[in-house]
Amino acid sequence: MAKEMNNRQAYFNYHIEDKYVAGLVLLGTEVKSIREGKVSFNDSFCLFDNGELWVRGLYIAEYKLGTSNNHIAVHDRKLLLNKRELKKLQSALKEKGLTIVPLRVFFNEKQLVKLEIGLAKGKKIHDKRETIKQRDTEKEIKRFLK
Known part of the structure; x- marks a missing residue:
């Protein structure tokens, strides 16, 4: 089974204040490509358009066994959330x-993306430096404890 793909760069560049889980409107070849772990979050972000939330810049590689009906690797994908959210x-x-x-792409218990x-x-530059410093000290502690 495919593992979840995380956006590590987002945690480095931003303070995450709140998290939501949204469904994605995808094509079949996109789902198969995600199962293979072919997802990249580089330069991806979310935006509102006519009251709908879209993710832009999310790279899902073309499915290698796809036919002429294969999907485009980078295009806007609609996110599915409640109206209240x-x-x-x-x-x-x-x-x-x-x-x-x-932040991450994963399959839920019903195998939906x-x-x-x-x-x-x-984050400001000094916050990023603090994050790097904290990560290095954690690595040193783990190395010392082994």
């Missing part, structure tokens, strides 16, 4: 100057 996200974006970033998104605030 959509309104809450939209108001948070307007008020606080936050952004929505994709889900995208975890986070309401995030950008």
Whole structure:
């Protein structure tokens, strides 16, 4: 079974304030490609268009056994959330100057593809340095304990 794919860069560049799990509107070849772990989060972000939430820049590689009906690797994909969640996200974006970033792609217990998104605030350079310092000290402690 395919493992979940995480967006490690998002945790480095942003403070994640709130998380939501959204469904994705996908084609069959996209699902097969995700099962193979062919997902990249580079430069991906979420935006609202006519009251709907979309993820832009999410790279899902073309399925190698796909026919002429294979999908396009990078295109806008619609996210499926409740109206209440959509309104809450939209108001948070307007008020606080936050952004929505994709955090991970995974399969739920019903084997449906889900995208975890986070309401995030950008980190400053000194915050990123602190994150690096903290990660290095954790590695040193683990190395010392072994």
